[in-house]
Amino acid sequence: xxxxxxxxxxxxxxxxxxxxxxxxxxxxxxxxxxxxxxxxxxxxxxxxxxxxxxxxxxxxxxxxxxxxxxxxxxxxxxxxxxxxxxxxxxxxxxxxxxxxxxxxxxxxxxxxxxxxxxxxxxxxxxxxxxxxxxxxxxxxxxxxxxxxxxxxxxxxxxxxxxxxxxxxxxxxxxxxxxxxxxxxxxxxxxxxxxxxxxxxxxxxxxxxxxxxxxxxxxxxxxxxxxxxxxxxxxxxxxxxxxxxxxxxxxxxxxxxx
Numbered sequence: 001x002x003x004x005x006x007x008x009x010x011x012x013x014x015x016x017x018x019x020x021x022x023x024x025x026x027x028x029x030x031x032x033x034x035x036x037x038x039x040x041x042x043x044x045x046x047x048x049x050x051x052x053x054x055x056x057x058x059x060x061x062x063x064x065x066x067x068x069x070x071x072x073x074x075x076x077x078x079x080x081x082x083x084x085x086x087x088x089x090x091x092x093x094x095x096x097x098x099x100x101x102x103x104x105x106x107x108x109x110x111x112x113x114x115x116x117x118x119x120x121x122x123x124x125x126x127x128x129x130x131x132x133x134x135x136x137x138x139x140x141x142x143x144x145x146x147x148x149x150x151x152x153x154x155x156x157x158x159x160x161x162x163x164x165x166x167x168x169x170x171x172x173x174x175x176x177x178x179x180x181x182x183x184x185x186x187x188x189x190x191x192x193x194x195x196x197x198x199x200x201x202x203x204x205x206x207x208x209x210x211x212x213x214x215x216x217x218x219x220x221x222x223x224x225x226x227x228x229x230x231x232x233x234x235x236x237x238x239x240x241x242x243x244x245x246x247x248x249x250x251x252x253x254x255x256x257x
Contacts, residue, residue, distance in 0.1 A: 022048075029207045029242045031056035032063070035070070043083040046074040050090050058097040059207060059243040067094055085120030086127045088113045093134055100141055101245070107142050114138060129159025129168055136175060146179050153179070170199035170208065174215055181219050189219040207242060210235040214249050 015023075018037060025034035031052045040046035053067040071090055078084045092113035095106035114135050121128050136152030139145045157172035159165075177192025193216035200208045213232035217225045233250045241247065 022052075024204075026052060026055070027203070027205045027207060029059065029239045031059075032066075040070070040073050040077065043074065043077040043079060046070070046077045047083065047086050047090065050074040050087070054090050054094045054097065057094060058101075061101050061103070061244050064094075064098065064103065081120045081122075082125050082127065085117045085125065085131070088117035088120060089127055089131050089134060092117060092138075096134065096138055096142070107138075110138055110142070126163065129156045129163055129165065132156035132159060133168060133171060133175075140175070140179070146182065150176065150179050166199050166203060167205060167208075170196045170203075170205070170212070173199070174212060177219070178215065186219055190216070193219055206235065207239060210239070211243060211246055214246060 022034045022037055025031070025037070035049045035052045038045040038049040038052075040049050050067065050070040050073070053063060053070045056063045057067050071087065071094060074090065075084075075087045078087045092110045095110035095113060098104050098106045099110060114131065117127075117131050118135070121131055132152050133156035136149045136156060139152055140149035153172050153176050156168065157176065160168040160172055173192045174196035177189045177196065180186075180192060181189035193212065197209070197212040197216055200212050210232040213228045213235070217228035217232065220228060229250060232246070236242070236246055236250060
């Protein structure tokens with residue numbers, strides 16, 4: 001996701017050194033350390049700090065209170081429609097994560113917050129593509145509407161391409177591929193999962209590489225599927241069992257009698 005507090009997002013040479021440090025910590029599942037580098041004196045760093053702590057909740061199922069505090073700070077500092085829209089988008093994501101991970105049912109709050117973000121963010125605003133992606137997550141996983149999810153993911157995919165946001169593009173590739181896999185479109189699924197994995201490896205996004213490997217494994221045949229799953233398991237253990245929700249996907253299949 002793009003933030004305008006400093007130049008770049010830390011993923012390429014020439015980016016602001018602070019953003020590079022934040023990215024390296026984030027990509028290695030050190031969200032709290034990354035957030036600690038940001039001083040939330042204005043809206044942009046406050047929003048980035050909140051987004052890091054919200055992401056930690058989704059990957060670790062911990063840190064909910066810290067994310068709420070950071071989000072309230074970002075909401076208080078937001079002044080423009082883009083800033084208020086970005087804060088609403090993060091609130092929607094936090095409520096979505098709490099619902100998805102069975103911490104607390106906040107589905108109505110998630111829908112309301114993302115709807116508020118949609119009203120605030122203009123079609124070409126920097127945060128619009130991320131909002132579209134998150135609306136897709138809501139449609140797929142809470143509303144169980146794959147058709148609506150696909151439309152939202154495609155809008156996000158186009159936006160991420162136009163804005164040159166490779167990390168978001170890796171997410172849209174992966175989720176579009178997941179929908180294709182559910183419909184039995186194996187070639188399309190393999191292509192999307194492979195693109196997602198390629199981008200994450202190029203970015204050095206370690207915490208997102210294990211899920212990408214596991215997803216590609218689901219679309220592959222043996223022995224490639226087992227190789228990919230084993231590599232995902234190695235990374236998962238290296239990062240201390242993060243993301244937590246990947247554990248079940250990497251568990252060996254039960255022996256048959």
